[in-house]
Amino acid sequence: MSGPTRLVLASRNAAKLVELRRILAASGLDVELVGLPDGEEVAETGTTFAENALIKAHAAAELTGLPAVADDSGLAVDELGGMPGVRSARWAGLRGGTREQRDEANNALVLAQLDDVPAPRRGAAFVCAAALVTPAGVELVTHGELRGELLAAPRGAAGFGYDPLFLAEGQTRTNAELTAPEKDAISHRGRAFRELARQLGPILTAAG
Template structure:
């Protein structure tokens, strides 16, 4: 089956393809991104929740491509910032130009600066993901996932993306305190907010998306 993932983030495409292959079997789903279809004007993510933004993106993708479309909206909710940056996570620093890595680093650096004076014991946070599936016939499905952890003060690790290098997940073997960026892909998928959400979505895809 062929699915559109409504993103231009190549790392998200790789991550979701990996999770769907593990959940549904390799070759069951062929995932394409926005760069693989005819370009269309993407609408702003104006939702006040992760779920609303995921649905906005998935609806537009399905409408323009006539493909079953998956979209997610994910972000970091920092306790000391009253749950922010939340739905603004991807554009927290306000950069509108530059490559994704530059934007990610600017967002990360701003969060670190904003909680610089927060004691280690109060640097709790969680990653949140809402994932949506919209079918060309108009049916819509949403799921969600969370990953609880804490923020450290310096960047560690070369994997992942976004805020991964400063986020230490709670769910790790005893005695370990690796950041999400230091985990292997398989380790991260097993505990991450996106892994949890997309595994739930894979079950929906298997039962609701017509087979080619």
């Protein structure tokens, strides 16, 4: 009896790997999600989330010979004209240090940029494009979005990125105060990858 289909996630972000394993496991697919081996990061040269997700998935599929999934996601702030957008992970320009240090710098910059913006104008959305690329060149891209607002100070210690600042519509707790299952149920990444998982089975069956 054959085992689960192996997929490679085009990321070395351990927190993202854990999150996407949860999401795909909950979908009921018989897949094993593995991370990328150590090496150089792929340059995200696209101008949209979908372009960057496909760039990373193609590179991972070519490197490993496995079907690859990738996402590119970020924060789109209304008052900043949709920025940081595809530059969300490097908004403060900090390339060294730990992920936590980069997250802290990015959050601090966004807060500074919104310092005099009143609550009614602090709308924002988390946006995600999720991509699948097979070694045969099949491509699939799905999208997810979560609307909300940005608080004036961070709250919560869970999650990553801009989660401590983001209060989703209908919630009283930030994304960083939600449990992992609660966040997965509403998140932009959860929505994009659940749709990807829905379409993934027939593609992998045809490829296998």
